[in-house]
Amino acid sequence: MAVPLPIDMEYVTDILFRLLTTPSPTGCTDDVIRLCCAELERMGIRYELTRRGAIRADLKGVQSSPDRALVSHVDTLGAQVKMLKDNGRMELVPVGHWSSRFAEGARCTILTDRGPWRGTILPLKASGHTYNEEVDTQPVSWRQVELRVDAPCTNRRELEERGFNIGDFVSIDPQPEFLENGFIVSRHLDDKAGVAVMLGAAKAVVETGVPLPVDCHLLFTISEEVGSGASSVLHQDVAEMVTIDNGTVAPGQNSSEYGVTIAMADSTGPFDMALTRSLLSLCxxxxxxxxxxxxxxxxxxxxxxxxxxxxxxxxxxxFGIDASHGYERTHVNALESLVRLLVLYMQSPPRD
Known part of the structure; x- marks a missing residue:
C-alpha cells in the first residue's frame, strides 16, 4: 500500500540551486555528475558510473527483478566555438536545439584548455548608436551572433595566444531566482529541476525506510539534449521507466506551472497506457x-x-515550464507535486 511520505522541499530547492550553478552543457557534464554522486553517497545510495559518465543508482526493493527506473538528465543547452574570427570574436554553434534569439545578450563562460574566460553573446549588429534600425531588422540565427570575450582580443592571433580554440564549450549563465511567492526563474530548469525532484524523492524514501516492492534505479543521463539520453544507461531487467522532465506551458498546450503534468504522447508517439494510467490513479x-x-x-x-x-x-x-529552452520559469508547487507522486509510485506494485 503506497503511503504519502514527508517531503523536504528545502532540500529540493537547495540542491536545485546547486545544480543550476554547476555548468553542464551536453558533452561537459563531469562536474554536475560529481555533485550528484556526492549527494547519493551522502544518502547512502549505491551507484555506478557508465563508461560515458552517466549514473545508475539503486534503491533496493523486496523483489530484484523485473524492476523499475526513474530517469532525469543533467545535461543542458549550451554552445561551442565554431570559428575564431578576424575581429577577435568567436562564431558559435548551439549544443542542443535552441534559438539564438535566447542567446542574444547572455553572459557565459568559455571553457578553454587553460581555464575559463567570461564573455557575452551578442548579435553582429549590437550597437544602436551605430546601426540604428538595423539592430531590429537583422535576422535571427546562430550565424547572426558572436561571442565577445572579456579579454583584450582584437584579432584571431590574440585569441589563439590566450588559449581559445575551435570546439571550446560555452556554458550559459543560468541567472537563477527563487522568489518568495514560489516561482523559480532560471535557464536550465530543463532538466535540473527534474534531477532535484528525483533526489528529493530518493531522500524521502531513504530517510523513512519505507519498503519498496521492487528495485528502483535512479538514472542520471548526460546527453538528452542531443537525443541519445537513456539509450545505453538502462539495466537489462528494467520493465518500466518513468522520465521526469519539463512540460511546455504555452498557448495550445495543457501543461501548467502548478501540479504534475502527465504526458500522454510526444513527437515519437503515445506513452504506455497502463503505466500512465497507474500514475494518473495515484494522483x-x-x-x-x-x-x-x-x-x-x-x-x-x-x-x-x-x-x-x-x-x-x-x-x-x-513540471510545467513557461518559455522552455529560453528564460524558463516554474513553480515550487509543481516540484513538490512531482516528489509526492514519485514516492507513491516507488511504493506501488509493478505493472503485470
Whole structure:
C-alpha cells in the first residue's frame, strides 16, 4: 500500500540551486555528475558510473527483478566555438536545439584548455548608436551572433595566444531566482529541476525506510539534449521507466506551472497506457493536482530508451515550464507535486 511520505522541499530547492550553478552543457557534464554522486553517497545510495559518465543508482526493493527506473538528465543547452574570427570574436554553434534569439545578450563562460574566460553573446549588429534600425531588422540565427570575450582580443592571433580554440564549450549563465511567492526563474530548469525532484524523492524514501516492492534505479543521463539520453544507461531487467522532465506551458498546450503534468504522447508517439494510467490513479487517490498534455515538438529520455531497442513500458511526468529552452520559469508547487507522486509510485506494485 503506497503511503504519502514527508517531503523536504528545502532540500529540493537547495540542491536545485546547486545544480543550476554547476555548468553542464551536453558533452561537459563531469562536474554536475560529481555533485550528484556526492549527494547519493551522502544518502547512502549505491551507484555506478557508465563508461560515458552517466549514473545508475539503486534503491533496493523486496523483489530484484523485473524492476523499475526513474530517469532525469543533467545535461543542458549550451554552445561551442565554431570559428575564431578576424575581429577577435568567436562564431558559435548551439549544443542542443535552441534559438539564438535566447542567446542574444547572455553572459557565459568559455571553457578553454587553460581555464575559463567570461564573455557575452551578442548579435553582429549590437550597437544602436551605430546601426540604428538595423539592430531590429537583422535576422535571427546562430550565424547572426558572436561571442565577445572579456579579454583584450582584437584579432584571431590574440585569441589563439590566450588559449581559445575551435570546439571550446560555452556554458550559459543560468541567472537563477527563487522568489518568495514560489516561482523559480532560471535557464536550465530543463532538466535540473527534474534531477532535484528525483533526489528529493530518493531522500524521502531513504530517510523513512519505507519498503519498496521492487528495485528502483535512479538514472542520471548526460546527453538528452542531443537525443541519445537513456539509450545505453538502462539495466537489462528494467520493465518500466518513468522520465521526469519539463512540460511546455504555452498557448495550445495543457501543461501548467502548478501540479504534475502527465504526458500522454510526444513527437515519437503515445506513452504506455497502463503505466500512465497507474500514475494518473495515484494522483487521483492522493489528491495530487495534475493535468494531461500531448506534445508535438518534444522528445525525452523515454524515446531514446525505446529507440535503442529496450522492451520496457515508459511514461513521462513533467513540471510545467513557461518559455522552455529560453528564460524558463516554474513553480515550487509543481516540484513538490512531482516528489509526492514519485514516492507513491516507488511504493506501488509493478505493472503485470
Amino acid at each position: 487521483e487517490a492522493q489528491n495530487i493536482p495534475h493535468q494531461r498534455d500531448v506534445f508535438r515538438y518534444y522528445r525525452c529520455d523515454s524515446a531514446s530508451a525505446i529507440e535503442a531497442g529496450n522492451d520496457i513500458r515508459t511514461a513521462l511526468i513533467c
